[in-house]
Amino acid sequence: MAFLCDEEMKFQQMLLRVQESLGDDDLQDLLFLCSDLLSPRELSEASTATDLFSCLQTKELLSPNDPSLLVELLTIMKQNNLIRKLGLDGCMENNGTISAYRLLLFELSQSICDKDLKNIKFMLGKTLPRKKLERETTLLQLFWELEKEDRLDENNVEILQEVIGNVYPALEKRIIQYKEEAAGETFIAQETENNFSMSVQPLSVTSLPLDEMMEEQVDRVSVTEDQSQSLDITSGISNESSHLCVSDDPEIHQYEMKGDKRGICLIINNCNFTSMQMREGTDIDKESLKAVFQWLGFEVCTEQDCDKKRMLEVLKDLAGRDHTGADCVVCCVLSHGCVDGVFGTDEGKVTFRELKESLQCSSLFRKPKLFFIQACRGTSKQRPMWPQNNRADDVAFGDADISTDSIPDSIPEGADFLLAMSTVPDNVSFREKTKGTWFIQALCHNLKQLVPRGVDLLSILTQVNNDVSRKSHPTGRWKQMPQPEFTLTKRVVFPIPKTQPPQ
Missing domain, CATH: 3.40.50.1460 (Rossmann fold)
Incomplete structure (x- = not known):
């Protein structure tokens, strides 16, 4: 019979405290955020937060030596007080385990009120079965249904932009930002000395060697x-x-x-x-x-x-x-x-x-x-710069008056x-x-x-x-x-x- 060491026991107790501090809605949020990390069967069988944590531990995504995924999840869910109580506020969250796509959907769900959700369900009336649009259905559940119907995925958020853009135009900017950043994951431009947001400057006319x-x-x-x-x-x-x-x-x-x-x-x-x-x-x-x-x-x-x-x-x-x-x-x-x-x-x-x-x-x-x-x-x-009718004046560069004599065989x-x-x-x-x-x-x-x-x-x-x-x-x-x-x-x-x- 295997026994847990002290460190493992303390970590399991910590996960139990997390479960006790979260409600049913929080569990649904956790399941949604982890839906890219676990199979549909594993998600459906996770009836408690500890069930979910056990699956993540089995896949070696969570451990006493690396609680970063837990910190990342709680940070996304704005459970900062719980992070401090658990003594995890000194841990760096592993930014990137939760995909930018999943994070986008979660952020949208947190920004939509009940009235907007009702309007979204109305606009999806021709896309999803009526049973999927019942009053109790949450926005995250709607996202799941759209994914099952192959109408929504990380490379296709058009229906998201169309529906939410009409109901809540201010959120359309966030979706457009995601699309640009998603394109940037394929066209990477961060071969720089620092990982910070890039300043945007118009291309200026400079004197280049060629x-x-x-x-x-x-x-x-x-x-x-x-x-x-x-x-x-x-x-x-x-x-x-x-x-x-x-x-x-x-x-x-x-x-x-x-x-x-x-x-x-x-x-x-x-x-x-x-x-x-x-x-x-x-x-x-x-x-x-x-x-x-x-x-x-x-x-x-x-x-x-x-x-x-x-x-x-x-x-x-x-x-x-x-x-x-x-x-x-x-x-x-x-x-x-x-x-x-x-x-x-x-x-x-x-x-x-x-x-x-x-x-x-x-x-x-x-x-x-x-x-x-x-x-x-x-x-x-x-x-990009576009054609113009006018051109810059030619610039002449002066050269120093030097002798043209050179030493043989030298360069x-x-x-x-x-x-x-x-x-x-x-x-x-x-x-x-x-x-x-x-x-x-x-x-x-x-x-x-x-x-x-x-x-x-x-x-x-x-x-x-x-x-x-x-x-x-x-x-x-x-x-x-x-x-x-x-x-x-x-x-x-x-x-x-x-x-x-x-x-």
Whole structure:
């Protein structure tokens, strides 16, 4: 015969005190809030609060070591006094065990008076059987019936918005808010340094490192989303090469891609953080990048969930390798971030400067060092901008009068780098749980489409900018604009692979 230890006994006594403090209506609230956690049979057999708690304990959702679900339930039900009496006020509630959808329905039920409930039942007269609309039926029971009829679920709250919006218009805003947040669970934009609500600022016109060149390219290049049509992307660059190159030779030279091997592609994939939000969908990006760069001839190495120290160690190890026989090196970082860097899983920041400096090594001299950064760079969301008749005046930037003489065989510090970042400074970057991020997926797609056509990397990134800029958050309110920065001295053109691109 098994005996309970003192801690377990005290916890069972605590659950009994909860039952004694709650009424029949409170039990119905508990059952409704837990309806996503238990089966219909388990819910129907729970005639008391302790029956419900026993089911939750069996599923290891509740225990003496983790009473957070109990605290969350009591907090939602506004039983703050009971929480204090139980000595649980020091426990953090596990925000998220109860779904946002279930929480929405519960909040609506608490806001509807008897008169409004009567009107709601009247409006549902053509949707539910009359027996289900009896006087004693509560709003939570109505929600249950609508779910049984497949008229209501977490992805479909239209009938909720229509009925409650007509009866109680003020509550319609709460339903709309849920729909926007539900869309945001698929299109996540919290790859930021803090988990707080994001400030919304209109997209301002800023001077970006590739603005002038990209605008000139876009003006001259016919770009289409139909991949079956010809994409003449390189023509804009070659036609303008005379003013991009200082030498008398108008041709922009290419980096050599004839080494014994293409090089190493390091993928740092940070998904699980100490306190920041989990980056669901990032593994899809990792696999896409891995397949594409292997196809391009790279030796792909992946590192999962690196803290700051580990990130710097991995980069140091990469720099310590002999890259003499390689053409270039690639580093992809998938993580949370801020305006000037990315975060390790311990929330330690690695700046973009540290990333670049880590690959300053002799065997990579005059070879392209390519970084692809998927991370937010702030908390603002970019709003769409619409065409206008007027344009801003061109701005001229003065250059210092310097000598053009140079020392043979030397290059400026920081030359031959590319940082292709998923978004411009201060703004968020969107990630879909089931499809990956907009930026990485557009990058992989365009590499597969355009490398076989001999298109150079900067032109491919221009097309990536185009593709991502056309995407919109499901609400239509938010946009994203990637930003490449580079100190490349030649064009990066990957040799055409002999095999078909990965699917």
